[in-house]
Amino acid sequence: MPVAATADKHATLSPTRRLDPAAAAIELNDVWFAYDRRQVLRGITMTVPRGKIVAIMGGSGCGKTTILRLIGGQLRPKKGKVLVGGQSVPDLEPDALYALRRKFGMLFQFGALFTDMTVFENIAFPMREHTELPESMIRDLVLMKLDAVGLRGAAQLMPSELSGGMGRRVALARAIALDPMLVMYDEPFAGLDPISLAVVGQLIRRLNDALGITSIVVTHDVYESLKIVDYLYFVSEGKIVASGTPDEVRASSDPFVRQFVDGQPDGPVRFHYPAPPYHKALLADVE
Amino acid sequence: MSSNTISDLALALRRLGGTVTGGVARLGYMARFLGAILWQTPMAFRRLHLTVREIYFSGVLSLVIILMSGLFVGMVLALQGYEVLQRYGAQEQLGLVVALSLVRELAPVIGGLLFASRAGSAITAEIGLMKATEQLSAMEMMAVDPIARVVAPRFWAGVVSMPLLAALFSAFGIFGGYLIGVRMIEIDAGAFWGQMQAGVKVWPDITNGVIKSIVFGAAVSLIAVLEGYDAKPTAEGVSSATTRTVVISSLAILALDFVLTAFMFRGVGI
Amino acid sequence: MNRAAIDLWVGVFVAIGLGAILFLALKVGNLLTLDRTPSYRVEASFDNIGGLKLRSPVKAAGVVVGRVESIKLDPKTYAAVVTMRIDRDYAFSKDTIASINTSGLLGEVYIGLDAGGDTAMLNDGDRIAKTQSAVVIEKLISQFLFDKAAQGGAGK
Numbered sequence: 001m002p003v004a005a006t007a008d009k010h011a012t013l014s015p016t017r018r019l020d021p022a023a024a025a026i027e028l029n030d031v032w033f034a035y036d037r038r039q040v041l042r043g044i045t046m047t048v049p050r051g052k053i054v055a056i057m058g059g060s061g062c063g064k065t066t067i068l069r070l071i072g073g074q075l076r077p078k079k080g081k082v083l084v085g086g087q088s089v090p091d092l093e094p095d096a097l098y099a100l101r102r103k104f105g106m107l108f109q110f111g112a113l114f115t116d117m118t119v120f121e122n123i124a125f126p127m128r129e130h131t132e133l134p135e136s137m138i139r140d141l142v143l144m145k146l147d148a149v150g151l152r153g154a155a156q157l158m159p160s161e162l163s164g165g166m167g168r169r170v171a172l173a174r175a176i177a178l179d180p181m182l183v184m185y186d187e188p189f190a191g192l193d194p195i196s197l198a199v200v201g202q203l204i205r206r207l208n209d210a211l212g213i214t215s216i217v218v219t220h221d222v223y224e225s226l227k228i229v230d231y232l233y234f235v236s237e238g239k240i241v242a243s244g245t246p247d248e249v250r251a252s253s254d255p256f257v258r259q260f261v262d263g264q265p266d267g268p269v270r271f272h273y274p275a276p277p278y279h280k281a282l283l284a285d286v287e
Numbered sequence: 288m289s290s291n292t293i294s295d296l297a298l299a300l301r302r303l304g305g306t307v308t309g310g311v312a313r314l315g316y317m318a319r320f321l322g323a324i325l326w327q328t329p330m331a332f333r334r335l336h337l338t339v340r341e342i343y344f345s346g347v348l349s350l351v352i353i354l355m356s357g358l359f360v361g362m363v364l365a366l367q368g369y370e371v372l373q374r375y376g377a378q379e380q381l382g383l384v385v386a387l388s389l390v391r392e393l394a395p396v397i398g399g400l401l402f403a404s405r406a407g408s409a410i411t412a413e414i415g416l417m418k419a420t421e422q423l424s425a426m427e428m429m430a431v432d433p434i435a436r437v438v439a440p441r442f443w444a445g446v447v448s449m450p451l452l453a454a455l456f457s458a459f460g461i462f463g464g465y466l467i468g469v470r471m472i473e474i475d476a477g478a479f480w481g482q483m484q485a486g487v488k489v490w491p492d493i494t495n496g497v498i499k500s501i502v503f504g505a506a507v508s509l510i511a512v513l514e515g516y517d518a519k520p521t522a523e524g525v526s527s528a529t530t531r532t533v534v535i536s537s538l539a540i541l542a543l544d545f546v547l548t549a550f551m552f553r554g555v556g557i
Numbered sequence: 558m559n560r561a562a563i564d565l566w567v568g569v570f571v572a573i574g575l576g577a578i579l580f581l582a583l584k585v586g587n588l589l590t591l592d593r594t595p596s597y598r599v600e601a602s603f604d605n606i607g608g609l610k611l612r613s614p615v616k617a618a619g620v621v622v623g624r625v626e627s628i629k630l631d632p633k634t635y636a637a638v639v640t641m642r643i644d645r646d647y648a649f650s651k652d653t654i655a656s657i658n659t660s661g662l663l664g665e666v667y668i669g670l671d672a673g674g675d676t677a678m679l680n681d682g683d684r685i686a687k688t689q690s691a692v693v694i695e696k697l698i699s700q701f702l703f704d705k706a707a708q709g710g711a712g713k
Contacts, residue, residue, distance in 0.1 A: 072428050074424070074427065074428070098430040099430070101427075101428055101429065101430040102429075102430045104428060106425065106428045106429075108421045108424065108425050109421065110420070110421075112420055112421040112422050112424065112425040113422075114422055114425075115417075115420070115422070125429070125431075126429045126431075129429065129430075129431050130429075130430065336560060336564075339563065339564060339567050340560075340563055340567075342567045342570065342571075343563045343566055343567045343570075346567070346570050346574075347566045347567060347569075347570045350570065390581060447571075448570075448574075450574070450578070451570065451571060451573075451574025451575070451577070451578075452574070454574055454575075454577035454578040454580075454581060455573065455574055455577045457577070457581055458577040458580050458581060461581075480584070484584070489582050493578075493581050493582055497578065
């Protein structure tokens with residue numbers, strides 16, 4: 001498959017790739033977090049082994065993106081430990097945190113490309129900011145990253161000229177620009193057409209294996225996730241309610257997992273928003 | 288009934304107190320934000336082209352409105368000024384009146400207000416939108432400080448552009464005054480320019496005008512970037528931040544104008 | 558907008574902006590008439606300087622030849638000592654009279670110099686011997702009333 005071939009070729013040619021013996025394992029230990037009054041996470045414990053793809057699934061607003069923000073150090077947990085490669089992220093000094101972030105790549109929901117720069121400049125951005133590489137080398141690297149995602153011909157377009165799927169792929173190329181050790185994907189499948197869905201899913205898997213990185217995918221797209229990830233965590237109401245490999249999940253009899261995987265409107269996650277009994281509300285005016 | 292009005296009064300007082308303390312807290316936040324900008328400035332100036340780009344968007348693109356407004360204000364000043372001066376037979380002083388009004392007050396203040404509504408709101412909207420589309424978050428996650436890369440260039444562009452725009456406002460205003468005074472009303476050109484030269488002093492008039500415009504530029508830019516950086520990442524959030532920029536900047540300009548004028552021009556005789 | 562075009566426009570903007578500031582300073586303000594020209598100091602003491610201020614002009618025959626540099630009170634004679642800077646292009650005789658005048662009824666106050674016939678010229682640091690103080694309206698009125706009263710008395 002052309003995607004695999006270019007991804008593998010890219011992996012051996014990239015000069016910025018480092019063999020980092022330190023574990024890229026992520027560990028969350030009994031993490032609690034609240035936005036103002038709203039308790040979002042209530043004791044999350046999970047591990048992400050090095051070199052694997054882990055999916056975090058759950059309904060909208062259940063705290064999946066918050067977990068990514070905690071790992072990236074943008075938020076501090078009220079309680080509990082967040083460890084990346086053995087380092088406790090919330091306790092890092094700003095300089096150490098920035099040094100750690102340079103080893104991360106993040107794909108934001110809907111891309112978050114810089115709208116005032118071309119595709120080329122978007123991918124060159126982290127290279128120009130964090131390395132002293134000469135422009136000729138940066139140019140080659142950018143074209144290689146674009147080639148890995150199949151968009152080398154779109155280098156001079158502006159983000160506003162890209163379709164959703166193309167924009168997502170450019171953001172992916174930017175996320176791997178510095179050959180990170182960890183890539184976090186925030187809803188990478190949101191709003192994409194079936195072809196783009198398949199392309200992005202394949203790219204996540206191939207790049208993970210070819211670059212030897214660790215990936216965390218936050219999503220609620222069950223179908224795509226089951227195709228590509230190594231392990232899944234299900235989050236509901238701030239807790240991990242289920243976890244397992246794709247095969248375990250498919251065979252699971254846990255009601256929450258079943259409701260999620262089968263797409264049932266009602267189950268452990270209720271259809272009706274809490275309200276007083278129906279007949280009482282209807283009869284309220286009739287005295 | 289009276290207990291109702293008492294509780295309403297209490298609520299109103301609590302709200303007022305809340306607004307005042309909120310306002311003071313915001314001032315503190317603004318000061319810290321300014322500190323962060325100044326701290327990041329050297330890093331921002333290593334990429335000078337960023338600031339140059341922002342000078343283009345704030346300064347160059349404001350030229351049309353500034354020059355046109357300056358011209359019209361100068362022309363109106365000449366008309367109104369002539370009408371009043373000729374009651375006392377002092378028409379020859381028209382040049383002086385037009386020049387002093389513009390250089391001391393109108394150029395920095397009106398220029399500042401126009402800059403706030405054109406460039407200030409644009410800056411707020413741009414930064415707010417970048418926040419809403421997670422571009423600022425993306426920069427943070429890529430270990431690039433958005434204050435150094437996005438905020439500081441826009442702030443310094445405003446500080447640099449304002450005095451230039453105010454000077455151009457004055458220049459065009461004086462030209463407009465000349466057009467009306469000398470060409471239309473036919474005041475003696477020599478008297479027009481001569482009285483102006485005799486009466487307008489580099490210190491304090493012109494220098495203070497420049498100082499005012501720099502202070503206003505800093506105030507407008509700081510408010511604009513702060514509101515954008517702090518905006519709620521939704522459509523209403525960005526739009527209300529933009530209106531807040533224009534309103535608060537305008538009030539700040541007028542308040543600072545009073546303070547600066549009181550300091551600079553107390554008891555200045557001729 | 559590519560970078561070259563932006564740089565060009567910003568350069569133009571900054572250039573015309575600075576040009577406007579220069580225009581204001583030179584054509585509108587009095588930068589050119591600032592004390593760039595070499596000058597020498599001359600002192601004069603007055604009983605009353607009236608509305609004379611720092612940087613008031615010093616004129617001879619209506620032409621501005623210098624500016625007032627400092628105004629002090631002599632603690633011994635209780636007279637005002639005014640130091641002026643006069644343009645080196647103009648030399649004044651040692652018996653020049655310095656008087657404080659007002660240009661017009663409501664105009665600005667300035668020092669007028671009437672040159673005398675002495676061949677010796679004033680040097681840097683010299684003092685003008687003959688001075689005429691400012692006319693203070695109140696003193697004029699009381700003088701007028703006093704004269705009128707004296708006239709009336711003498712007439713009897």
